Amino acid sequence: MKFLLRLAWKNLSRYRKRTIITAAALAVGLGAYIFMDSWILGIEKESERNLVWYETSSARALDDGYWEQKDRLPLKYTIDEPEAVLGWLAGKKIPAAPRTVFGGELIMHKDPFLEDGSLTLRVLAIDPVKDDTVFRLKETIEAGRYLEPGEEKILIGAWLAADLGAEVGYPLTVVTRTRDGYYQTIDVEIAGIFNCPNPAINKGTVFIPLDTADRYLEMNGAVTEINLRLPEREDADALAAALESDLAGVAPGLDVKSWRDLAEDYLAFAGMKKSASNIILILVFIIAAVGISNTMIMAINERTKELGMMRALGMKDSEIRLAFLLEAGGIGFIGAVMGVVLGVVLSYWIVSRGVDMGGLIGDMDIGYRVHGLFRGAWHPEAMVTAFIFGIVLTVLVSFLSTGRALRRGIADSLRYS
Amino acid sequence: MITLAKVSKNYRIGEIMVQALVDVSLEAEQNEFLSIAGPSGSGKTTLLNLIGCIDRPDSGEIFIDWQAVSARNKKELALFRREKLGFVFQTFNLIPVLTAYENVSFVLSLLDIREPEIKARSMAMLREVGLEGKEDVLPGRLSGGQQQRVAIARALVKSPRIVLADEPTANLDSKTGEDILKLMERLNKKHNTMFIFSTHDPMVMDYAHRLVSLHDGRIVSDERRTK
Ligand SMILES: Nc1ncnc2c1ncn2[C@@H]1O[C@H](COP(=O)(O)OP(=O)(O)OP(=O)(O)O)[C@@H](O)[C@H]1O
Ligand SMILES: [Mg+2]
Numbered sequence: 104m105k106f107l108l109r110l111a112w113k114n115l116s117r118y119r120k121r122t123i124i125t126a127a128a129l130a131v132g133l134g135a136y137i138f139m140d141s142w143i144l145g146i147e148k149e150s151e152r153n154l155v156w157y158e159t160s161s162a163r164a165l166d167d168g169y170w171e172q173k174d175r176l177p178l179k180y181t182i183d184e185p186e187a188v189l190g191w192l193a194g195k196k197i198p199a200a201p202r203t204v205f206g207g208e209l210i211m212h213k214d215p216f217l218e219d220g221s222l223t224l225r226v227l228a229i230d231p232v233k234d235d236t237v238f239r240l241k242e243t244i245e246a247g248r249y250l251e252p253g254e255e256k257i258l259i260g261a262w263l264a265a266d267l268g269a270e271v272g273y274p275l276t277v278v279t280r281t282r283d284g285y286y287q288t289i290d291v292e293i294a295g296i297f298n299c300p301n302p303a304i305n306k307g308t309v310f311i312p313l314d315t316a317d318r319y320l321e322m323n324g325a326v327t328e329i330n331l332r333l334p335e336r337e338d339a340d341a342l343a344a345a346l347e348s349d350l351a352g353v354a355p356g357l358d359v360k361s362w363r364d365l366a367e368d369y370l371a372f373a374g375m376k377k378s379a380s381n382i383i384l385i386l387v388f389i390i391a392a393v394g395i396s397n398t399m400i401m402a403i404n405e406r407t408k409e410l411g412m413m414r415a416l417g418m419k420d421s422e423i424r425l426a427f428l429l430e431a432g433g434i435g436f437i438g439a440v441m442g443v444v445l446g447v448v449l450s451y452w453i454v455s456r457g458v459d460m461g462g463l464i465g466d467m468d469i470g471y472r473v474h475g476l477f478r479g480a481w482h483p484e485a486m487v488t489a490f491i492f493g494i495v496l497t498v499l500v501s502f503l504s505t506g507r508a509l510r511r512g513i514a515d516s517l518r519y520s
Numbered sequence: 521m522i523t524l525a526k527v528s529k530n531y532r533i534g535e536i537m538v539q540a541l542v543d544v545s546l547e548a549e550q551n552e553f554l555s556i557a558g559p560s561g562s563g564k565t566t567l568l569n570l571i572g573c574i575d576r577p578d579s580g581e582i583f584i585d586w587q588a589v590s591a592r593n594k595k596e597l598a599l600f601r602r603e604k605l606g607f608v609f610q611t612f613n614l615i616p617v618l619t620a621y622e623n624v625s626f627v628l629s630l631l632d633i634r635e636p637e638i639k640a641r642s643m644a645m646l647r648e649v650g651l652e653g654k655e656d657v658l659p660g661r662l663s664g665g666q667q668q669r670v671a672i673a674r675a676l677v678k679s680p681r682i683v684l685a686d687e688p689t690a691n692l693d694s695k696t697g698e699d700i701l702k703l704m705e706r707l708n709k710k711h712n713t714m715f716i717f718s719t720h721d722p723m724v725m726d727y728a729h730r731l732v733s734l735h736d737g738r739i740v741s742d743e744r745r746t747k
Contacts, residue, residue, distance in 0.1 A: 106629040112617070117617040251671060412613040415574050416627055416674075417602025513574035517609070518565075 105424060111429035115437075118402070122434055125398045129438030129497065130445055132391025133489040136384055137446025138479070142453050143380050145479035147373055149300075150472040151366075156239045157301040158472065159365040160200070160330035164188060167358045169327065176225065177204040180280040181325035184354060188329055189233075191353045196235040197333065197346075201315050201326040203228040207279035210308065213271050224307045226277060228316030228326075235334045240297060246272035248296030250312045256294035260305040264296045271296060277311070281321045285469030289319045298301065301472045331359075339363060372470045382500040390498055395438075399431060399497070399506045410508055411516025419492060420509050426500065432494060439493035443486050453479030522548040522571060522682070522714070527580030529737075531568050540566040542737040543580070548716065548730075551682070553708045555728030556718040562734040563720035572639035572684045573597045584682075592603055599607065600658075602630050606675030607718075610684035612667040614659040614674075620646065621655035624673045631678060645677040646670075649703060668675050671698065676707055685717035689724055702728045 110467040115122050165173075166180035182188060185201045192199040205228070210221045231250040237485070241249050245261055257275055264270070277289040291311060299305050307377055317324065333342050341360035350357050363370065403410070413423055457478035508516070548554055549556045553589040556564050569575040570582060573589055582589040584604075587721040592600065601607075614623045625642040633641075646655055659667050666689060675683050685704070689697030694707040705727060708715050717724075725731055 106626050109622075110615070110626075408613065408616060409613075411574075412607075412609065413615075414598070415572065415601065415607050417600075417605070419598045419600050422630075423563060503613040514566075514569040517569075517574070517613075 107426045108429060110426055111433055114430050115433045116414045121398060121402060125395055125434050126438035126441055128394040129391055129493050130441035132387050133439060133442025133493050133503060134445030134449060135387050136232055136489050137485055138449035138453060139384060140485040141450040141479035141482050146471050146473055146477055147453065153301040153472040154366050154369060155362050157299050157304045159362040161333035161339050162331045162359055163320060163362045163365055165358045165360060166329050167356050170358055176204055178205060180420050181327055182329060183325045184327060185326045187505065188354050190488040197331055200233040200237040200330045201230055202330060203313060203322060203327045205279055207277045210276040210278060211267060216315050217268055219373060224309060227308055227310050228313045230313040231308050237330045240299060243297045243299040244295045245298040250294055250310065253314050254312060255291045255315055257291040258295050258297055258310040261296050261298035261403060262305045267296055269293060283321060287319050302473060303472060303475045308417045395497055396500045399500045403504045403508050407519040411513050414513045424505050427501050427505040433492035433498030439490045442493055443490050446486055450479055450481060454481060521585055522549060523583040525581045527570060527577045527582060529577050539737050544739055550714055551712050552714050553705060553729040554716045554732060555725055556732050556734060557725050558734035559720055563737040565736055568684050568686050570734065572607060573601055577599055588729060604681045606680040607682040608671050608675050608688045610687040610690050612671055614673050616659055619656045620651060620670045624677050627674055627678050632747050641677055645673040649673045664692050668692060668700055672703060679711060680713065682714045685718055687718055694723060697743055
């Protein structure tokens with residue numbers, strides 16, 4: 104055993120070039136894996152953060168009929184007494200913001216706009232006082248100012264503003280239907296333009312004050328949702344479920360959906376992207392594995408005669424297996440260490456600097472709730488996985504190719520040249 | 521004591537059958553210094569491989585100390601070779617990454633022998649083959665003759681009963697070849713080890729105490745020489 108270890112060590116240091124090249128091939132594969140994984144994880148984490156900060160909040164109370172019809176943005180299923188719920192939540196020290204969401208047509212008129220036009224979008228009516236206890240929209244105002252209660256003003260996203268050629272102070276008309284179904288027009292003026300890191304909000308959502316909407320839509324104080332900020336995002340599902348049962352005593356007939364429920368479309372999309380990127384990772388691994396197999400098989404073939412000699416001198420197959428296994432394990436270990444170091448360096452770069460994808464994807468919505476700078480996130484588990492995988496891979500490859508060499512007869516191996 | 525009883529070995533290359541050995545019968549005593557002579561392709565290597573238990577005959581039986589080789593499995597044969605046989609190859613076949621000393625001592629570390637004894641025996645053996653001072657040199661830095669001496673030391677260090685050498689001098693100049701043969705002869709006398717070596721070189725045959733000639737896989741003559 105001691106001899107086998109020494110032999111492995113000597114072979115590793117003697118065939119230094121081969122050792123380094125094989126280890127480097129492995130390291131590149133593992134480093135690429137760690138890097139990609141870090142980047143995707145970073146994008147996912149930031150997407151989830153931007154979902155919660157700008158889109159879904161941690162959890163949302165809704166009328167229990169709303170969810171079924173949610174795509175139609177109905178005003179029929181509402182929370183009629185939001186004050187009761189808000190009061191109870193305030194008692195629990197849970198920040199909460201009521202909102203009313205409705206669909207509308209945004210109409211632009213020639214002068215100051217360049218031409219007449221309209222587009223359909225989602226209008227969010229927000230409580231200018233409470234909303235920023237839950238969401239972070241206020242911080243993203245880029246031009247003009249945030250909303251104030253009661254005024255007939257609107258906030259629009261920077262991308263939309265750029266598309267429309269809109270500026271602060273321009274008038275817009277929102278055409279929609281009241282709660283009872285009558286047409287209604289709301290004339291508003293652009294108070295501010297926000298540029299929020301969540302492209303879904305930036306692109307197709309406008310905001311008006313909640314009490315203004317209440318007046319025009321004849322809501323009589325009802326809202327379509329109450330958004331909550333919960334401390335631990337991870338526990339959102341459990342907390343939402345607990346809140347739902349607690350709220351049953353305060354205002355019956357409410358659902359509480361966690362951000363995971365609310366973002367189910369995004370999560371399904373992210374899951375798909377993830378499996379696509381997993382395929383890329385598997386490809387990276389296969390390439391590394393093929394590279395390693397090649398050099399290992401070559402290295403073992405090259406030593407067929409040596410192997411025959413060792414067997415002739417009475418080394419058992421298991422001892423020869425072990426000798427090559429130790430050697431391969433050494434290469435695997437060196438490659439894995441180098442790979443993790445490479446992965447850490449690349450991760451450090453992508454975590455601290457990120458890559459600005461703004462130029463590449465522009466205003467395109469690629470589904471992730473991130474735009475501009477795409478950063479990575481640290482993921483130690485992936486590094487451990489890559490490390491173990493690297494060693495297992497080399498050992499496995501050597502095991503298989505040694506097995507093949509051992510199937511050759513001893514006399515045959517000795518004749519081999 | 522080695523006995524071959526009507527041993528045959530065929531090889532197939534595509535459609536063609538090559539009879540490498542045909543009904544070879546042979547007996548060799550413990551202290552023999554026996555040369556197997558014959559032209560290229562006559563079956564010398566095949567015969568040594570069969571005696572060395574690294575190949576199996578197609579028919580016939582080989583007995584080593586009255587025990588049939590065919591009765592033993594792969595692992596038993598490996599252990600048998602490890603303890604009882606020494607090999608010397610035409611191309612030396614040293615492990616290139618190990619020093620002369622390590623190439624010799626590793627066969628002892630495969631046996632249940634303690635480190636101090638391994639060291640003492642390996643050093644003594646290297647001295648005996650005239651390689652004192654070359655212990656820490658890698659094979660690549662040794663001459664052919666020196667490499668073959670390492671190989672002989674490797675074969676003999678475990679005091680095997682039998683040493684099989686396939687054309688041990690073929691890659692050496694004649695002066696070095698003679699030195700190697702004298703060394704083998706001396707070790708044969710001193711340790712009472714059986715040596716079976718193959719050759720096609722008449723000079724080498726002259727050293728043999730017994731000369732078995734092969735032709736086309738058959739033994740054509742078997743003569744003892746008194747020295
Ligand atoms: N593995 C093999 N496959 C096919 N044919 C073989 C094999 N080994 C030996 N032979 C054939 O068997 C015959 C005897 O070969 P062997 O190597 O025993 O002869 P040799 O006397 O050692 O010759 P040389 O002096 O060239 O070493 C030859 O015709 C050779 O081509
Ligand atoms: Mg031969």
